[in-house]
Amino acid sequence: MAKNGQRALRQGMLTGLGAFFLALVVNFGSQGLLSSLTSIILSFLLLLVIILVGIIFDVVGVATTAAKEAPFHARAARKQVGARQAIQLIRHADRVASFCNDVVGDVAGTLSGAVGAVMVTRLVAGGMPAPELWLSTVMIAGVAALTIGGKAFAKGFAIREAEAIVYRVGYVLALVEVHLGLRLWQDNHKRGRKT
Template sequence: MKAKRKINYRWIIRTFIMTFMLAVIFSVVSEALMRNVNVFSAFLMLMIIIFIGIFFDAIGIAVAAANEKPFHSMASAQIKSAKYSIMLIKNASKVSNFCNDVIGDIAGIISGTTIGIIIGAISQYNIPTKFYPYLSVGISGLVAAMTVGGKAIGKEIAISRAKEVVDFTGKIIYVLKLVFSIGTYKKMLQGRRDRNV
């Protein structure tokens, strides 16, 4: 008889809070950035948001599909980014939840907000109001098609090249950690110098 798997309530609560905070932050920032932009800039922002959703969805799928063994060999060969790839695979369920659900849903919410801003921006071109519903439906349909189609392509790449996707993600995490660690070290060093003056 299989032992019952415990429900990780801490992770659920943490995900809830994290999603709420990220959704609020990204919504406020994106709305602030796009309030005074033209239609072209708003469309460009929308494409970036859609791409972010597709990119993270592919990472979530790749982490769940990847095999851990090749990265242990890479870690043995002193490839520093490999340990981050291993960490991603070991926490596949959490990483997939964050990438596919948290980031994916936030990208979808912001896309919807952006569509509303684009429709508002189009109003400056004196288009008759009777066309607004058609514009809204047309743009929403286009965004949905691009998102679903993009994620379908991303899933194919993520499953067929899971190792490469996870390796690439591990390298990004390694570089980001290295950059932020250097930045933190420089601040600490500067603080010590200031105290010694």
């Protein structure tokens, strides 16, 4: 029991540390890109991309926890590209969901709020005839509506299409392994879910 508690604590600390560095890198990049964008329309497109990334990773996290491992064994036996990686995703569903939903999802949510705040400042500085408080409130509400509404819609899709989504992600990971030589997990047939 104590060993499981230590493992959970270590995983939580690593997740938090990963989120910290990911937020630093992505925030630095997005703020640099935002400062070079002079058009409010391009800034809005950047905001939409950040929200969309959060939703896509949320879909992957939910699908990984909902997918069953058994259908992928037949694909792996037929040597279908991505089947082995899909099995590994499902066997590590807790870590995948934590990374996709907690790390990337929360970082995307925080960044979308920061980008929205910068856009409000620009609108006010550009002479927008509306109070800053009103603009900030509308921007925050809009970002929240897009994020929450998008994730609510996407969750149902992720559960219905869990196997197809996990297979597509596994396929992408297989391409990454082949072309970049990066492997997320070693195959371990004794661990993980069998259902």
